[in-house]
Amino acid sequence: MILTIAMFIGFARGKLSVEIVSLMTIAVIAVGLYFFPLEGMGPADGLQLAFSGFGHYALITICALMIMGRGLVVTGALEPAARFLERVFKINLQLGLLVSLIIAFTLSMGVNDTPVLVLLLPIFVSLAARGAMPASKTLIPLNAAVLIGGMATTIGTSTNILVVSIARDLGMPSMPVFHFTPIVLFASMFALPYLWLVMPRLLKDNRVDVSGQQRRFHARLRVGDDGFLEGKQMDEILARLPKEIEFHNAPKGEIQALDRLHVSGPHEAIEAASRELRGEVAPSWVLDRIKRQANALGQDISVVEMTVTGDSRLISRTLPTSGIADLYGVAVLGIHRPNRLIGQKDEYSDGGDMRIGEGDVLLVMGLPENLSEFARSDSLLILEGVRELPRRSKAVLSAVIMTGSVGTASIGLLPIAISALAGAILMFVTGCVKFDRVGRALSAKVIVLVAASIAIGRIILESGAAGWLGQVLSIGLQFLSPAAVLACIMLFVTLLTNFASNATAATVGTPIAFNIASQLGLPPEPLILAVLFGCNLCYATPIAYQTNMLIMAEGSYEFKDYIRTGVPLVVLMVAVLSFALVTTYEM
Known part of the structure; x- marks a missing residue:
């Protein structure tokens, strides 16, 4: 318990990186259990426990999901969905966020939380x-919406299935899929406004500011000939x-x-304009040859920026007269013209080409x-910032693999x-993700954090700390009202969930809640549901659930971001769910 608290403080203070705190935690567990092994363990068993997280199925799952998410991104499979949501966000940012939260909440009621977030994260x-x-x-509000939706059905998360299975083994009747859905829907009426209106304001804008202005490239955009724009005015x-x-x-x-x-504009804007006008910014024969x-060759197409030096033969030439495409098989998409000295003017050919x-x-x-x-x-001179174009020929294939x-x-x-x-594996075999690009999909911070959290969860369970906490809890609950009993059980399980694991919380909390119900003369089902809900209130730390870790790198989050946004949500959900359980079961 002391080690868990020390790790939490190290994460929360933020003076040391997540990787250092995680590796120090693993090292302390390994050395400590070597000299002071747990009962029934040898020194080598302690090493196995400390480093077991690196081979744990949860870490392997997270890495595999990151790779599949990378496959969706590099093939452009999610671009249609992203453009749809982009149009909604253009209407209103708050409307776009609300629609996204509702979609995430609804999907996770029937599909496991992790795949839902993996699908939405790249978008x-x-x-x-x-x-x-x-x-x-x-991303944190989106993740919370996914977790709340997963709480609503018995199949929403693997933890729900585990709690229901343990309760059935203890003699309780089976729960249908939507047995407690109305309770969660009631709680979501309070939670979703918090996710929508409050939580984004508690989070910083972690985007890296780009120094200076974006380069604006001049290009000749050839309108497509498929009749899509026929009869449309320029203003439209x-x-x-x-x-x-x-x-x-x-x-x-x-x-x-x-x-x-x-036209002129940043590269991304020119690309979007050419897609909207169904045209090209380079001769189609050149683009087709590059794609072939x-x-x-099984290679990726790259887009780079190059500066023209004083020795270049291209000076004073135009793109049509340069012969670049014929000589080198590359396509120039645009030209950025830096600010000229006073008195200097841009030069154009008779045909209007720069x-x-x-x-330049x-x-x-x-x-x-x-x-x-x-x-x-x-x-x-090749400038930094090479960008690889999506392999759109494999977009459908990567989407099929992810869907399957x-x-x-x-x-x-x-x-x-x-x-x-x-x-x-299929992403690799089919070429949706290249082997030499795996490093871009994985996050070292997430990997060591998952490994440390798994080790902490195991030692909390095997040292008897979780069981001892449950015994202390049962002694004090006899003096409280039913609503307070439910809230305390939910908070206890939430504590285990956020610092150990959902499986540990479910395994320890379910039998404790069943025994407390028999000792206090209360119906067991609402107490079991308090455990189930508590296992899903994993918002306060990144180590609480694998989806929390999946978003950590993409959102550039720190440990304290989860605390600042997650603790109020936990308090809100515990209060509303306790009230709903007491009212539903007339306790």
Whole structure:
């Protein structure tokens, strides 16, 4: 218990990194149990307990889910859903967040919490990158909505199934799937407004500020010829394009197919505009050739920024006269023109194409080898920040793999650990995720934190600390009202959940609650439900549940962010659920 409190203080103070505190906790457990082994254990058994978290199925599951989430991102499989939510967020940020919370809550009632969050997590990270609410203000509320929804049915989480199974073994009747759903729906009427209106205000904007302005690239956008824009006025189109896009010498009236529009804006905005206008910012034959080469060689297409030096042959040339595509097989998507000295003017050819000058930055797309050859041969400097384009040809495949993995776990056909591992393997085999890109999907902080939390959970259970706390609790409850008894049991289980694990809380709390009910002459079912609800109130620490850890890296969260937002939610849920249980069972 002292070690658990010390670890909590280390996390909460934030002076040492999460990785250091986690590794120190594991080290203390290993050394301590070597010299002072638990009853029935040898020194080597203590080492096994301390380091068991690194091979635990929960950690393997989290890593596999991270890999599958990475697969959805790099293939662009979630872009349609992200664009739909982006449109909702554009109408109103608060409306977008509310719709998202309701979707997360509803989905998790029938599907295991972890797959639901894995599906939604990349979408919200993508939305944050596109200018919606920052991920640090949405992921903790989203995670809480998933956890509350999972509490509502017996199949919502594996912990619910465990509590119901233990209660049945103790002699209680089976509970149908929606047996206690009305109680949770009542509590959600109080919780969702807190998640929607209060929790985002308690969280910081953890986005990294980009120093200086974004580069604005000039490009020639060729409108598609599929008739999508036929008869539409320019003003109608402007409302649908990103606000960062600027048109230069835009045609008045209707847009015609194959029009070449001079636009400028950041790379992401130009990409969104070309998608909306169903056009291209480079000749289609060049883009098709790059895609064919990438498929044939099994390589990713990259987009890089290159600066034109004074020795480059490109100076004073235009893109059509440079021969870049023919010589190197790359496509220049746009040109960034830095601020010129006073008196200097931009130069254009007779055809209206911009002449390349010293210091210009080219936005170039192609395969890595071709990009390097282009930079080397034409005296260009490659800037930092290489971006790989989504492998959209595998978007459907990655979505099918994720859906199959989630589906088999949600209906109970396979454990989530097995289905997630199978999905990760398929992501590798089919090329949705490359082996050399795995490091980008995994977070070292999450890995060591999971391992430390598993070790703490085991030692709390095997040292007898959890059982001792339960005995002390039962002694004092005889003097309290039924509502206070329910609240104390829920808080006790919540404490175990947030510092040990859901399984530990369920295993220890369910028989304790059953015995307390018989000793105090109370009906056992509401006390068992207090345990079940308490096991799901895992909002106050990142080590409480695996979904808490999944969002930690993406939201750049600290330990105290969970405490600041989670503790008020725990208090709110305990109060409302205790009242609802007392009222429902007329205690």
